Amino acid sequence: MSAPAAAQIEVAGLVKRFAGVAAVADLEFAVAAGEIFGLVGPDGAGKTTVMRMLAGVMPPESGRIVIDGIDVIADPERAKQHLSYMPQRFGLYEDLTVDENIRFYADLFEIPRRLRDERIGPLLAASNMAPFRRRLAGQLSGGMKQKLGLICALIHTPRILLLDEPTTGVDPVSRRDFWRILYSLRESGVTILISTAYLDEAERCTRLALLHQGRLKYCDTPRRLKQLMPGVLLTIASPDARAVRDTIAGLEGVSGVLLVGDGVRAVVDDEARRLPELRRALASAGVPFGAVARTEPTIEDLFVALLRQDEEAA
Amino acid sequence: MFERIWHMLVKEFIQLKRDRWARFRLIVPPLVQMLVFGYAATFEVYHVPTVVLDRDHSQESRELISRFSFSDRFRVVKIARSDAEVEDAINRSDAALAIVVHAGFAELLLKGQSAPLQVIVDGTNSNTALIALGYLNLIVQQYAADYGADLLRRGVGAPGAGIVQVGIEQRPWYNADLNGRWFFVPGVVGSLTLVLVVSLTASAIVREREIGTLEQIMVTPIRPAEYILGKTVPFFIIGLAEVALVALFGTLWFGVPFVGSPLILLLGTCLFLLSTLGLGLLISTLSKTQQQAFAANFFVLNPMFTLSGFAFPIASMPEPLQWLSYLNPLSYYLVVIRATFLKGVGLDALWPDLIGMTLLGSLLLGISILRFRKSLD
Numbered sequence: 001m002s003a004p005a006a007a008q009i010e011v012a013g014l015v016k017r018f019a020g021v022a023a024v025a026d027l028e029f030a031v032a033a034g035e036i037f038g039l040v041g042p043d044g045a046g047k048t049t050v051m052r053m054l055a056g057v058m059p060p061e062s063g064r065i066v067i068d069g070i071d072v073i074a075d076p077e078r079a080k081q082h083l084s085y086m087p088q089r090f091g092l093y094e095d096l097t098v099d100e101n102i103r104f105y106a107d108l109f110e111i112p113r114r115l116r117d118e119r120i121g122p123l124l125a126a127s128n129m130a131p132f133r134r135r136l137a138g139q140l141s142g143g144m145k146q147k148l149g150l151i152c153a154l155i156h157t158p159r160i161l162l163l164d165e166p167t168t169g170v171d172p173v174s175r176r177d178f179w180r181i182l183y184s185l186r187e188s189g190v191t192i193l194i195s196t197a198y199l200d201e202a203e204r205c206t207r208l209a210l211l212h213q214g215r216l217k218y219c220d221t222p223r224r225l226k227q228l229m230p231g232v233l234l235t236i237a238s239p240d241a242r243a244v245r246d247t248i249a250g251l252e253g254v255s256g257v258l259l260v261g262d263g264v265r266a267v268v269d270d271e272a273r274r275l276p277e278l279r280r281a282l283a284s285a286g287v288p289f290g291a292v293a294r295t296e297p298t299i300e301d302l303f304v305a306l307l308r309q310d311e312e313a314a
Numbered sequence: 315m316f317e318r319i320w321h322m323l324v325k326e327f328i329q330l331k332r333d334r335w336a337r338f339r340l341i342v343p344p345l346v347q348m349l350v351f352g353y354a355a356t357f358e359v360y361h362v363p364t365v366v367l368d369r370d371h372s373q374e375s376r377e378l379i380s381r382f383s384f385s386d387r388f389r390v391v392k393i394a395r396s397d398a399e400v401e402d403a404i405n406r407s408d409a410a411l412a413i414v415v416h417a418g419f420a421e422l423l424l425k426g427q428s429a430p431l432q433v434i435v436d437g438t439n440s441n442t443a444l445i446a447l448g449y450l451n452l453i454v455q456q457y458a459a460d461y462g463a464d465l466l467r468r469g470v471g472a473p474g475a476g477i478v479q480v481g482i483e484q485r486p487w488y489n490a491d492l493n494g495r496w497f498f499v500p501g502v503v504g505s506l507t508l509v510l511v512v513s514l515t516a517s518a519i520v521r522e523r524e525i526g527t528l529e530q531i532m533v534t535p536i537r538p539a540e541y542i543l544g545k546t547v548p549f550f551i552i553g554l555a556e557v558a559l560v561a562l563f564g565t566l567w568f569g570v571p572f573v574g575s576p577l578i579l580l581l582g583t584c585l586f587l588l589s590t591l592g593l594g595l596l597i598s599t600l601s602k603t604q605q606q607a608f609a610a611n612f613f614v615l616n617p618m619f620t621l622s623g624f625a626f627p628i629a630s631m632p633e634p635l636q637w638l639s640y641l642n643p644l645s646y647y648l649v650v651i652r653a654t655f656l657k658g659v660g661l662d663a664l665w666p667d668l669i670g671m672t673l674l675g676s677l678l679l680g681i682s683i684l685r686f687r688k689s690l691d
């Protein structure tokens with residue numbers, strides 16, 4: 001875990017308990033300026049709780065949070081001038097129009113009218129929201145709502161952007177718009193912390209932190225994380241994928257057996273030894289199968305394998 | 315500071331403008347309730363607060379007065395020494411009934427003549443007044459009968475003094491024809507405003523908490539006091555409009571007179587709204603969901619309404635409940651609103667109630683502003 005030199009976000013010893021149960025336990029990580037740092041983990045892992053504490057809207061039990069050089073716990077109001085937070089749940093007013101929402105948030109940040117209007121245009125254009133300015137927020141699609149949330153979050157030009165599952169339930173086109181905006185923000189020097197349950201999105205981050213049951217399990221670049229993949233991922237093509245799955249599921253050294261489009265994927269601990277065993281087992285069971293190929297693991301494969309490995313170790 | 319509050323206000327009113335259901339709720343149910351209560355029923359009374367002025371200072375006058383003291387229908391709250399004190403007690407609503415025994419009462423009785431007794435009722439609460447007068451008549455007749463029997467037995471007094479009469483000279487000061495609606499209509503204005511403003515205020519902030527907009531607001535530089543003012547000032551304005559609407563409707567429909575000063579009513583209403591906003595805010599800081607807020611409203615507003623003197627005279631309640639009325643802004647406001655509608659009395663009589671509401675309002679508002687946090691737990 002390399003702690004970047006110029007950390008924009010620094011978290012250490014962060015703990016939050018609800019009714020005695022730890023939702024976040026002893027969390028430590030740092031995010032450098034200009035990163036798109038991904039926080040990934042299953043539901044209930046503690047992503048939202050971390051985001052809220054970083055945004056200064058939920059006091060932690062103990063620990064340290066420094067954002068842009070400001071101690072968030074000691075002075076959340078000053079930190080809020082530099083950061084922006086988009087909650088997981090849509091937090092804008094559904095009975096106000098797109099324009100009214102944007103103006104309201106601009107006004108709360110006391111942005112002069114001229115400056116505000118200068119900023120709104122490009123933001124609306126970049127998110128393809130310009131035609132919907134007069135539409136009530138409640139009548140927008142899920143993707144448009146999130147883009148509106150992002151516009152409101154950007155209206156005071158924050159240096160740090162905290163996004164809690166911004167693309168969950170968002171259509172692919174809006175998702176692409178969304179990520180295009182994130183990349184251009186990054187280029188202009190904004191540091192982004194994004195949580196996501198979509199692991200294909202995780203690959204787009206500069207670095208990833210895997211959170212599980214409130215603990216940080218792994219934290220590194222997607223490429224280096226993939227090298228942690230325990231064993232080798234194989235794809236077995238077959239017209240009867242279910243039979244393949246059922247046959248190999250219990251074999252020694254085989255794990256993470258998963259149905260995919262045209263076959264089965266599985267992780268084997270030792271390719272040279274397990275591959276012949278697999279073929280033999282399938283042949284003797286009379287299950288038809290075609291090519292068996294080594295496959296580049298995705299982040300999803302990786303995390304499933306890592307978490308399983310941890311569970312087995314425990 | 316003021317700019318952000320202004321932006322909050324603009325936002326709130328845009329939202330209200332789009333909320334048809336809220337507008338309906340602000341107008342139709344209050345008018346319906348006004349109609350229902352306007353045609354309301356009568357009530358039993360006990361412990362009518364009574365002020366007594368004894369100018370006779372005789373055995374007889376004391377005996378008569380003690381009969382009032384011992385009756386559970388009356389409670390002698392004050393022995394006055396002058397007409398001015400009697401008037402004062404009624405104006406301040408310390409007493410709803412005054413009994414004045416004129417000098418020479420015993421002498422007249424002894425002669426077997428009709429001895430007049432002056433009774434002044436505060437007709438503002440005409441139900442209480444009418445029923446109380448009935449009981450008063452009973453007691454006085456019983457007294458006269460006992461006195462006559464006693465005279466006969468002792469064989470004293472003028473010959474033919476068998477029938478002693480105590481005449482009652484009634485003089486309702488306010489609401490001269492003892493019209494029940496006149497009593498209820500101002501009361502309805504107060505209670506409706508209480509229920510409406512408290513529940514609107516309480517649910518407004520809880521709603522933002524529940525739907526998640528508060529979480530987004532929390533990351534803006536808005537200050538708690540700015541947010542709270544932005545959320546409550548609209549309800550203050552709505553409350554004022556509501557009082558005007560319902561009061562106007564009551565006066566036009568039922569012909570209730572308005573003899574007092576509109577300015578005093580305005581002052582009283584503003585102070586009352588302060589308390590109701592404070593109460594609504596307090597409920598909102600204590601509730602996590604709208605359902606909790608709704609339940610809290612129910613548990614707080616119902617007793618407040620019942621114990622306010624809206625229908626049941628506070629004086630007829632057990633002592634501990636009477637003490638509670640000092641913590642009830644509605645009790646104060648009902649005094650003020652009835653007094654301004656029906657009596658036309660001024661600040662000299664109403665200042666204790668105005669101060670009561672000021673204290674309660676500041677306390678409730680203060681506590682809720684201190685309790686409001688820009689954070690989730």
Ligand SMILES: Nc1ncnc2c1ncn2[C@@H]1O[C@H](COP(=O)(O)OP(=O)(O)O)[C@@H](O)[C@H]1O
Pocket residue numbers: 018019022023041042043044045046047048049050691
């Ligand atoms: N306000 C809260 N009160 C009680 N428990 C909570 C609260 N918020 C989160 N939790 C609990 O903390 C854990 C982490 O939740 P959360 O941070 O929402 O996870 P994620 O966003 O990764 O799904 C969960 O077990 C959740 O039930």
Ligand SMILES: [Mg+2]
Pocket residue numbers: 047048049088164165
């Ligand atoms: Mg979450």
